[in-house]
Amino acid sequence: MHHRCPDEEMLAAWLDGLLSEEARDALSTEMSGCADCTQLLAALGQVGAAESPADLAATVVPAAVTRRAQALWPEEPALARAARLAVRWVQDRLAPLADALTPLATPALALRGGSTSGEAHEELHYQVRVGEVDLAIGLEVDGPEQIALTVRPLATPPAGLLLRLSTAGETCAMSSLTAHGALVPALLCGEYELSLERAGQSLGRLDLSFQA
């Protein structure tokens, strides 16, 4: 009979004592006849016997190790990726973050009651090419730790384009892209993706990070 080493879920359930007696008998027969299986089981037993919650709690992982693992997520195709806006809420204003697009020089007329000096503003404006469309992006203070996002094409856009704003994989706003643009009010702090689509296909994407 051709031996097949037990899969990881089966073996994990075995170690946790979750299998029926019948399943344990069957698995015992399989593993007894395989040197690799027996040796793996021995290794699992030796490590298991040595595990200690106190030692685990005392384990310190170098931060860089965790960051590298988090960064293993595959990069998205260039087609779906455009640029990144990142702003932080600072004392009722918005401060652009250094690792993102640099905002356009904010015209003094665009400020309402705020100072043009310093790094924080009531409004920030960007010009970004997403896919094949040049967009004017506006971020404006819209309440305590809330911003309003405006998106307006700089030229009459082709027909059939859709703007989608999502966060954590869920769509929170969607609109056809017309010459009038689109407004999404009262966005809370978080990570957003603004994607430009046509017929279900992504033409480009802009990441927006609004941090507290």
Added chain:
Amino acid sequence: MTALESVLADRDPADPDPADRALLAACVAGDRRAWGRFVERFSRYVYYLVQLTARRYAAELSEDDAGDLHNELFLALLEDDRRRLRAFEGRNGCSVRSWVRLITIRKTVDALRRRRAHLSLDQQAEAGVELAESAPDALGALLAAQAEAHQGRLQMLVAELGPQDQLLLKLLYGEQLSVEAASAALGINRGALYTRKTRLIQRLRALASAQDEPGSA
């Protein structure tokens, strides 16, 4: 608050598996931020297991090497379009944590072997039961006596045992595991293991006696 964040916020420390499964499902769905959280959730455990596995096998592991093995585990979960993550079903009640644990130890052992570190795993057991030279306990003494007299007969006796008992013998005497390690390997507590050993002795003695009776084959 998204649905995922809601589940994570309600994580029960006594039973974290539902939240872990939600996090894994979000990773499978392509949520990059969920991956960041998944790594954060299991990073310390994986790092601890890598170091513990190396220590148990007297392998010297630098901080860089431990970090590399840590990252290799997470990379293995993402390979082939997140194949391993997609394949997880939680069959037989398997928890995400136990599954991560198993993969980590397995990959660490494989990696240490590849590095040709000095491991007792490299000592291959003979087919059948290989007896320790010193067998301090009753079961070991019984097996040693049988082996000394009739190696072939010992194989026949062992073959009469149930599959779980055969595996127990291999772990205790083939792999030379301690009682604690054998308990962990079999997923039973020490008391149950001692009980099983005692019954094993009785069974082997009974089998040996039956073979010694006149007229037996």
